[in-house]
Amino acid sequence: MRKPIIAGNWKMNMTASHAVFFLQFLEEELRYIGEDVEVVVCPPFTDLRSAATVIEADNFNIGLGAQDMYWEEKGAFTGEISPLMLNDLRVSYVIIGHSERRNFFGETNVTVNKKVKAAIAHHLKPIICVGESLDEHNRGETLDIAQTQLVEGLKGVAIKKADDLVVAYEPIWAIGTGRNATPAEANDAARHIRTVLGSIFSSDLAGKIRIQYGGSVNPDNISAIMKESDIDGALVGGASLDVADFTRIIKYNK
Ligand code: PGA
Helix, strand or coil: CCCCEEEEECCCCCCHHHHHHHHHHHHHHHCCCCCCCEEEEECCHHHHHHHHHHHHHCCCCCEEEECCCCCCCCCCCCCCCCHHHHHHCCCCEEEECCHHHHHHCCCCHHHHHHHHHHHHHCCCEEEEEECCCHHHHHCCCHHHHHHHHHHHHCCCCCCCCHHHCEEEECCHHHCCCCCCCCHHHHHHHHHHHHHHHHHHCCHHHHCCCEEEEECCCCCCCHHHHHCCCCCCEEEECHHHHCHHHHHHHHCCCC
């Protein structure tokens, strides 16, 4: 009943012209994909206009996401991008709280919370990233970390429907390392995340919210991950930059 969602996080890769070629090529590959998986790409801000144009011109059944945003609508915030700017580009998703934002750019649960609220207020669907570091993992704190990040990140957040947000469980030690959580480990975390979502919203809504796994997802490990009961998709970094690999990930059940 939860439609799988596979999202590609391009991070700081691909120029706008490269993005156009990439999306045209991806469209060829996905022509027969059907409606059973929702596909989203999250290019850098500078690629969004070109990406939106290709997607719209070709009536391509793929969603567009940004990798971050600021919570104010406008003002003296040099270098930042507002929800209104994303709305204007027909962006529907926005990654919030990615561990690279948290680790390199000072993102905290407090700023995540402001961004999530602003995204929802502007009809953007946040893909909220949570996950523990290697040390935290080794200390057995995986579930506690995800719980704290969610409780603080979603404080005072109200949603009308389960589709209004997505949660990505991304253990930091698995991101870009080639070392992924086992499907069972990922599912344990996803199940706990769903319980926490149930206490924040309602168990009915939580049962319908989609939870992705992210961290070294590739064409060879995706099927096993997607078989897990509480995992409804993947947030894919490195492997989303290769059309063939990303296509194989999207077609994991074909
Ligand atoms: P990775 O990145 O697939 O390259 O590990 C995932 C992410 O950071 O979202």
